[in-house]
Amino acid sequence: MASKMSKYSPMDAKVLEVEPMPPDTSRWIKMNRIKYQDPSGKTREWEMAERMTRPKNGTLDAVGVVAILNDPKSSAGPSLLLQKQFRPPLDRVTIEVPSGLVDEGEDAGTSAIRELKEETGYVATIPKDAKAAEGFIMFNDPGFTNTNTKMIFVEVDMADPRNQNPEPELEENEYIETFTIPLDNMWNELEKLDQQGFAIDARVGTLAQGMEIAKKWKGALGKQA
Template sequence: MATKASDKSRVLKTEPLANKDAKWATLVKTTYTDPEGMERTWESAERLTRPKGCDIDGVGVAAILQDPANPNAEPRIVLQKQWRPPVNQTVIEVPAGLMDPNESPETCAIRELKEETGYVGELVKDKSFDVSPVMFNDPGFCNTSLRMIHVTVDLSLPENQNPRPELEDNEFIENFSVPLKDLWDLCKKFEQEGYAIDARVGTLAEGIEFAKRWKLT
């Protein structure tokens, strides 16, 4: 389900950016006291896009493809290839996006999945597993936070027969799916092929591998 190839992009230059010119993120210096009462400082980044009153910046979508006509088929997860300027590589990711004002994480996830992949999904039925706790990507560097939303895609529905993404002009995303049980080995394979691995994909793959090796299910 390829859209636009992203691996032809290249970084041309990098240069300092003044906070006053930043649209999406800014640098801050925090002064705090450590457990012994000593005053210290910490440099970090903050997003400028979090809607007022919202506890997260965005969502990641773990979307599992299911075909009711073939209930014994291996579950597959929807992934993406998207070139990212900060790492100058094409990254293996899950569908994701930033929250809109007055939007719930669940609504954001369904919207982003439709826009980026064309798939119409629904939340998993188990309410104890549909939405993750708030998670921080890199709390030593940035305050960016998200929730993972767990979604299923019914491939028998007419709207999922020939999904068409609705990408913005600056989005160059290639969508594909892989067997969920093979995600760890595939992450290693992708890395060998020169791709970067988004932490959400890598952590999910690692969790699946832990469950296999320690027989948690």
């Protein structure tokens, strides 16, 4: 498991205090109470969190980047690029894919390539022959928030000189540790990280679980294709 370390480790962070936040002081999210009519005609209420950073007239909040490192000189096969990042709501370090908010006027693919370069230093391309290279809009937790994401599949060519010694362009408040795991052993590696106390991001866990399902049902799926 390769790892790129920085001066500060995400494991050194911790939550110091949690307190209610007055609604008029929020910069990123707001809480709404929804009044709606259920299928029987009864009026009900629902509470939700709304992200306040979505670009004007846009439909997409953020992108997640499934970055595959392909090294033709390596016999280990392709690997998946992941990150360790402290997340205050969990008071834990999470295992995530590179991700970030979409800028005004930016399409999902451009956003994914930019975020990957900023957070990891790697230069990538979106494979033209990959059917699901740009996913559809997915909603992270629709019972709680309207936040959504597109997962973008990109390939990092390790033969490219720009990817030999990648240097991230992190913001002052970002402390991200980048590492890789073998793509064909993803589930087992995540199990180890889970046992070590890391929180597994749903997008990462679902990807790994989907790969295991595909392995089990590979023959049956091939017959239906």
